Amino acid sequence: MKFLVTGGAGFIGSAVVRYLIQHTQHSVLVLDKLTYAGNKLALEPVLNDSRCRFQQGDICDAALVAKLLTEEQPDIILHLAAETHVDRSIDGPADFIQSNIVGTFVLLEQALAYWQKLDPKRQQAFRFQHISTDEVFGDLEPQEPAFTEQTPYQPSSPYSASKASSDHLVRAWERTYKLPVLITNCSNNYGPYQFPEKLVPLMILKALAGEALPVYGDGQQIRDWLYVEDHAKALIQVAEQGKVGETYCIGGNSELSNLNVVRTICAELDKLRPHQHGSYAEQIEFVTDRPGHDRRYAINCEKITRQLGWQPDTKFSDGIANTIQWFLNHPDWCGAVATDNQTTQRQGLKGTL
Template sequence: MRIIITGGAGFIGSALIRHMLNDTQHQILNLDKLTYAGNLESLTSVAEHPHYRFVQADIGDRARVDALLAEFQPEAIMHLAAESHVDRSIDGPAAFIETNIVGTYSLLESTRAYWLGLDAERKAAFRFHHISTDEVYGDLHGVDDLFTENTPYAPSSPYSASKAASDHLVRAWHRTYGLPVLLTNCSNNYGPYHFPEKLIPLVILNALDGKPLPVYGDGQQVRDWLYVEDHARALLKVVTEGQVSETYNIGGHNEQTNLHVVESICALLDELAPRHTGAYKDLITFVQDRPGHDLRYAIDASKIQRDLGWVPQETFASGLRKTVQWYLNNLDWCRRVQDGSYQGQRLGTQGVTA
């Protein structure tokens, strides 16, 4: 298949592209604006692959997106481009509204115009796969409750509200115009190439630098952790085998408190890169909780297992060990993100089609 992946230089998008190019014959066009979270160094290993092409563009640029659709003639679009950091959405929600809502609307309109021009066979085979988050559901209060595909939306932050809005737009474009869509809502991802502002890489790098390890509130917030390469495998299953108009929740079956996650990282670092002055857990610092902080997320992923045969391959213990080891082995990548030098990739990349 010819597939356009939006946001392919981001954390999940780059994992998806690496998986597709390494393990399938699909042809990939990576369309990414290269905001601060887009990092082409995450795709260095596949940059010269004959089935890969990168174009720097904004999903909200209708003329550019229309031209790319006409030229590349995709059989599917996998839409991952989004602003995704909750704390940033609290401090500056405008970018989240613009990218996640207005940008998704613009991409849907470009896609609809392209899809309407296809012949009957290609029109029936086409898929628009929208990748979203479990945060649209709000939080869970009972210890046994799980998010299902029918859980009502109750977003808590500007980020999750903007993603909820984009989900509704995608469903409306199917209901009103017949656009063949698929949706997935995933739990917290972790793994290699994760941007260092996120919890797990932040804790790893702060610990190695001897800096405080910030934990919001009492650290008892629960998240279901999904190894990013398991997520990539699930996304490929959905876009190739999923049923049109269906939503699939993707989770790792790995519920952990934030405090346990931090303590687990500390224990792994004690083993793999021990400090000379005490244990890493001595650096844990409890800080004021953020506004609107959801208490618990947990995914019921039984539908994707039942209908498509997907189950995660990694446990939290195995995935976290792989993640910590990757960061220890790739500190140069981390430092280039931390000091901003990775952003030099933007120079000369406009319109690259190699």
């Protein structure tokens, strides 16, 4: 099959593209605007493969999307293009409205027009898969059960509200126009190639640089952590086997407080790159909490496990060790990304959660 992956030069999108090329016989067209968080360096391992093609462009460009659909004739659209950082959405929500809501609308409109022209057999096989977040569900009290596919939406930030809006649009296009859609809601991803504004890579790089490790509030906000390569496998499995119109929650079965994550990173760095002045944990600094900060997210994966047989393969202890080692082994990649994206250091807080 041929996949169109929007946002395929981003963190999760590039992991999906690498998996498709390295572990399947499918072909891939990557559509990415190459904003601050998108970088073709994440696609270097597969860009020279004849089954992978890259197109720089904006999902809000209806003419470009229509042209690519007509020329490339994809069987599956994996829609990952989005603005994703909560801090940025608080500072400047307009970009999130444009990319996450308007962009998804444009993509749905063009996908519908394309799908309606396919022959019946290809129409039946076609899928529009929308990748979303657990943040659309709001937050949980410590003893509340984890999010499921039936959890009501209660977004807290401009980012999560924009993703909730795009989820609703996708469902509406399936209900109203019968476009064959799938939706996935994932928990916090981490792993190689992650842009260094998010918690894990930011803490690794700041620790190595001898800088303060900023943690919001008391650091007891809890997240479920999902290794990005496990997520990529899940997305392909949903695309190939998922039931049209269904939503699948994807998590890592690894609930940890932000402070615990930072301390785990410090302890692993103490082993892999010992600090001459003591533990990296001494660099932890608590800072003023951000507005509307959700306290806990948790994902119940029973549906995708029961229906599709997927479950996360990577324990957090193994995944974080692999991630830290990758960043230690790729200082040139980190340097290149940092040089291209100086805005990541605003107030030293980008990446805290």
